[in-house]
Amino acid sequence: MTPSRRGLLAGAGLVGLTAAGPAAASAAAEAATLQATLERYHGFGVKASGGPGDTACGAWLEGELGKLGYACRRQAFEVPFxxxxxxxxxxxxxxxxxxxxxxxxxxxxxxxxxxxxxxxxxxxxxxxxxxxxxxxxxxxxxxxxxxxxxxxxxxxxxxxxxxxxxxxxxxxxxxxxxxxxxxxxxxxxxxxxxxxxxxxxxxxxxxxxxxxxxxxxRRPAFNLIARLDRGAAKTLVISTPRSGWFGCAAERGSGLAVWLSLAQWLAKANHGVNVELLATSGHEYEYLGGEHYLAEAAPAPEKTRLWVHIGASAAARDWHELAAGLKPLPSADSQRVLTATADILDPTRAAFRGISGLEATYLADKAMAGGELVNVMNAGYRTAIGLYGSHRYFHTPGDDLRCVSGELAQPVAAAFRAAINDALATAQGLERRREQG
Incomplete structure (x- = not known):
């Protein structure tokens, strides 16, 4: 495991960034917060569905979201183990x-x-x-x-x-x-x-x-569902899996860190929609937790403005593959895919411009919408964004803090904020035009 870089970001390095400009300082501060989330997630150990690490992670998220004002509940089901x-x-x-x-x-x-x-x-x-x-x-x-x-x-x-x-x-x-x-x-x-x-x-x-x-x-597991009910007609759903075969620092942790940062942002910003956050267990069993949510707990498609799914390897480290072995790079692995439905494809592409792998945003259809987003779209949700990927240490015990950092996750979090802002505005505009005939 590599040592924490929070001290570096919060100390002399951050002073230099502050001198360079407030945007750089803000990005560095967000990267430090994301790094802290990654380290906390990694610290729970193996995240196998329903196991001690997965359960402890869910309880931690429940506490964090409760402090932000979200009403939390657990959706229980059973998983193999x-x-x-x-x-x-x-x-x-x-x-x-x-x-x-x-x-x-x-x-x-x-x-x-x-x-x-x-x-x-x-x-x-x-x-x-x-x-x-x-x-x-x-x-x-x-x-x-x-x-x-x-x-x-x-x-x-x-x-x-x-x-x-x-x-x-x-x-x-x-x-x-x-x-x-x-x-x-x-x-x-x-x-x-x-x-x-x-x-x-x-x-x-x-x-x-x-x-x-x-x-x-079988043993018990649970999805964590957190909601901000603002009395709106429609809901924004943001989902991410939290379980996986091993420690999953980059596979699951990078997406979960972005998801939690969006939760913090949405708690302060009212976009005219209710907010529902979902952190699923049972992911290893081909999206079992997500299936339970869609079947038993999700808001109806007609009451959902936008669904954002942040899947695997959102911000994993890239590596050189050399004769001497894998050597870490400071950049992100580009083997990550972003898709969006036709109504919000252009603004989503614009939001992720310049982010390796994600900048080539594809149309979310049966051929390209990977992971849980396929089930979401098959259930009738019309406006959606989804991310999935597989980095080099994907599904191996070696997926630890070497494979991810807050600095890699920060641009992805910022792009998702922009994409959500634009997608909600676009969807609301389209709905008004439909209502006006």
């Missing part, structure tokens, strides 16, 4: 830690002992632990490749999730599809070589996924 005691793959002298892939089918302490076999090899996989050496990319969700290996008879599956860091990458999974009833584990590419060689020879290995939960086990 697994707390590992041991998660290993062993073959002869080779032994590696693995990540149990949800929804976990535990092996118990003895584990599963069977021949390793490459899933790419022809023929069946009956009784084997299938090894899938996946192509290199920034992995997000489980595909049909695991179900296919099980259909071919595999007794267990090990996925080598090749990506930019050499670490194992956890995969989101839906609770609406039948869970895989065989143990599935994620193996880091940096640890994979001896196991790939063993799989090519069909040597025996033991996979242990032992812990609490798994299978049909």
């Amino acid at each position: 697994f707390e590992p005691r041991q998660a290993t793959l062993t073959c002869g002298e080779a032994k590696a830690l693995v990540i149990p892939q949800a929804i976990v089918a535990p092996t118990g302490p003895p584990g599963l002992t069977a021949p390793l076999k490459l899933a790419s090899a022809p023929g069946g996989l009956a009784g084997a632990i299938a090894v899938l050496d996946l192509p290199s990319q920034r992995w997000v969700a489980m595909g049909g490749f695991v179900a296919e290996a099980v259909r071919r008879g595999a007794a267990g599956v090990v996925l080598v999730t090749n990506g930019p860091t050499g670490e194992a990458i956890a995969l989101n999974v839906s609770t609406h599809r039948p869970a895989i009833d065989k143990p599935v584990a994620l193996l880091a590419p940096k640890d994979a070589k001896p196991f790939l060689a063993a799989a090519a020879e069909g040597r025996n290995a033991t996979l242990v996924l032992d812990g609490q939960g798994g299978g049909a086990a």
Whole structure:
């Protein structure tokens, strides 16, 4: 973990920025506030849905928003979970830690002992632990490749999730599809070589996924909903997920820091709409918390002026990929995508001009509106902005404070303020024209 830079921003550096102009000083002060939020979020540890870190984060946000005057409530639901005691793959002298892939089918302490076999090899996989050496990319969700290996008879599956860091990458999974009833584990590419060689020879290995939960086990989680009711006819909704597989400093923290800064701004500025803020749990289970909110608690589409969704990797650090390893850059990873509905596309593009990745704002349609925004639009919400992305340490345990900073988040927060101002004004103008015929 890198040390805090708040002292630097608040001390001599801020004096110099003040001399340079009030706008620079204001931006630096906001960056320091965002940094404090990032550090607090990171400090809660692992954010797995319904776990101690996720629950503590939700309670902290509830307290912060309550102090700003928001009326808060919790929307309860249940999520799958697994707390590992041991998660290993062993073959002869080779032994590696693995990540149990949800929804976990535990092996118990003895584990599963069977021949390793490459899933790419022809023929069946009956009784084997299938090894899938996946192509290199920034992995997000489980595909049909695991179900296919099980259909071919595999007794267990090990996925080598090749990506930019050499670490194992956890995969989101839906609770609406039948869970895989065989143990599935994620193996880091940096640890994979001896196991790939063993799989090519069909040597025996033991996979242990032992812990609490798994299978049909569920635990409580909650969405946090915070509202400023100003007696207006329509509501502005701003949503962000707070849960994730690991610490999620950049994946979730950067968006959550921007979201909380918008909450602070909207508490002081009346835009002629009610404000409803949503911080969801259950994100890893393909937007489970967001689905519960849409089905049970969200304001109706006709009563919603604008929906803003701040998804993953809103302000993650970029890295050079060199032979010596990943080297951090002071700039943001451009692999983040912004979309907006047609009625507010131009003002949203203008608000994010010059911000890498986000400046190429796309039309929010079924092809481009990623993440939770797809569900929002399918539910009938007509005016919306949504952000999503995947940075290099996305879905890995290495997503810590190295991967994000308040300085990277500050331009995104400022752009969202401008976009919301312009979108609300545009939407209100269009509505007046419709009413006037």
